[in-house]
Amino acid sequence: MPEVLFSVDQSKRFREQARLGHNRWHPDIPPVATVRPGSEFRLECREWFDGDIRNDDSAEDVRGVDLSIVHQLSGPIAVEGAEPGDLLVVDILDVGPVPQEEGPVAGQGWGYTGIFAKVNGGGFLTDHFPDAYKAVWDFHGQEATSRHLPGVRFTGITHPGLIGTAPSHDLLGTWNSREAELIATDPDAVPPLALPPNPENALLGALEGEQAEAAAREAARTAPPRENGGNQDIxxxxxxxxxxxxxxxxxxxxxxxxxxxxxxxxxxxFCGAIEMGGFLDLGVDLIKGGMETYGVTTNPVFFPGRVEPRYSEFLTFVGFSVDEEGRQHHLDSQLAYRRACLNAIAYLTKFGYAPEQAYLILGAAPIEGRFSGVVDIPNSCATVYLPTAIFDFDIHPSADGPQRADRGSCPKA
Known part of the structure; x- marks a missing residue:
């Protein structure tokens, strides 16, 4: 096992750990450790809501969850010799739930997927699903099942939703300025258009006193992906x-x-993955001057992982840039993907799932989403590929009709 550079006691809150991580982006947060290029190490991680979501049959915890505490990030780790303009090469060597543990915290043999209430974060389909729901998943090796979503079993593609480097002061200022301009276009939007800096519940590693207070007022929230990587959820x-x-x-x-x-x-x-705490083994190296050399100046690039479930058959749902009221939009790929998801949800309800159950399945199962056509005016075409083998019944369309059954329910708040 690689050396553990950031350890987590899963019985304690994130801010009670022996070594403090952070839940905001800021360049002044001190590193918890420094490694040389070529090093391999382990980060232990707390789940993103710090144990507030419980393994039970209620969604009250999801409805009232405090978004100001996220995300619980392990680090920062400094790499010797890394300078602005370089590319940091990061290899994901291994990742998984809390090893050999069962307990009350997500990652200890179980995880959860949630639908956030529209008034508290919302989600991709929040206008159709404004209330909070939850599904709890049990882990069986690499597979997951849920008592709240019967008839579904699949192999997960375990991954860190969030991984990134620290912004410079100039880049942090750019983030805050452009996101503030967006918020100003509709400051009363529900959910909000962006999340501005918020000192409440800010955790900034080893920063203390006036320095911590000043940083908390400008530190960026970790919710969106940005130039530094961040919450890409890939x-x-x-x-x-x-x-x-x-x-x-x-x-x-x-x-x-x-x-x-x-x-x-x-x-x-939005809380669409199967969330968990666990461990992440990484290797790091450097490409000096790599940002300019390869033109990678405002974005990460990556080679995908080599491990994924071998699903060979998919039922594919198509969506176009025509909204639910029948209005035509011009090459709106975001809308097209929304319609593809809604079409998949409508299909699954014919087999006995409630719409919110189908929504939770699409968030957690390894579906493939694609922008399939973005040039043919006026309609973009987006597709959702749903693996047929994750169901223990046949979802193929046929002359016999769908195998409708009582699929239970998931908790609502």
Whole structure:
């Protein structure tokens, strides 16, 4: 096992750990450790809501969850010799739930998927699903099942939802400025258009006193992906993936967290993956001057992981850029993907699932989402590929009709 550079006691809250991580992006957060290029190490991770979501049959915890505490990030790790303009090469060697443990915290043999209430974060389909729901998943080796979603069993593509480097002060200012401009276009939007800096519940590693207070007022929230990587939620960043992350500060300051046992493309319920705590084994190296050399200046690039379930058959749902009221939009790929997801949900309800159950399945199972056509005016075409083998009944269309059955229910708040 690689050396553990960031350890987590799963019986304690994140801010009670012996070594503090962070839940905001800021260049002044000190590294918890420094490694040389070529090093391999382990980060232990707390699940993103720090144990607030419980293994029970109620969704009250999801409805009232406090978004100001996320994400719980392990790090930062500095890499010797890393300077602005370099590319940090990160290999994902291994990732998984809390090893050999069962307990009350996600990752200890179980995980969860949630639909956030519209008034508290919402999700991709929040206008159709404004209330909070939850599904709890049990882990069986590499497979997951849920008592709240009977008839479904699949192999997950375990991955860190969030991995990135620290921004520079200039880049942090750019983030805050452009996101503030967006918020100003509709400051009362529900859910909000973006999440501005919020000192409440900010955790900034070893920063203390006035320095911590000043940083908390400008530190960026970790919810969106940005130039530094961050919360990209890419399911194929799994074992065997190699990521090339831009370096904006001395040492790079690599952090990671938000581990997922499984996720569908898009993580469409927002809490759409199977969330868990666990461990992440990484290797790091450097490409000096790599940002300019390869033109990778505003984005990471990566090789996908080599480990994924071998589903060979998919039922594919198509969506176009025509909204639910029948209005035509021009090449709106986001809308097209939404319609493809809604079409898949409508289909699954014919087999006995409630719409929210189908929504949760699409968020957690390893579906594939694709922008299949983006040039043919006026309609973009997006597709959702649903693996047929994850169901213990036949979902193929046939002259006999769907095998409708009582599929239970998932908790609602």
């Amino acid at each position: 399911k194929n960043l799994t074992r065997g993936a190699r990521i090339f992350l831009p370096v904006f500060v001395e040492g790079g300051k690599l952090s990671a967290g938000d581990l997922h046992f499984s996720q569908g493309d898009g993580e469409i319920t």
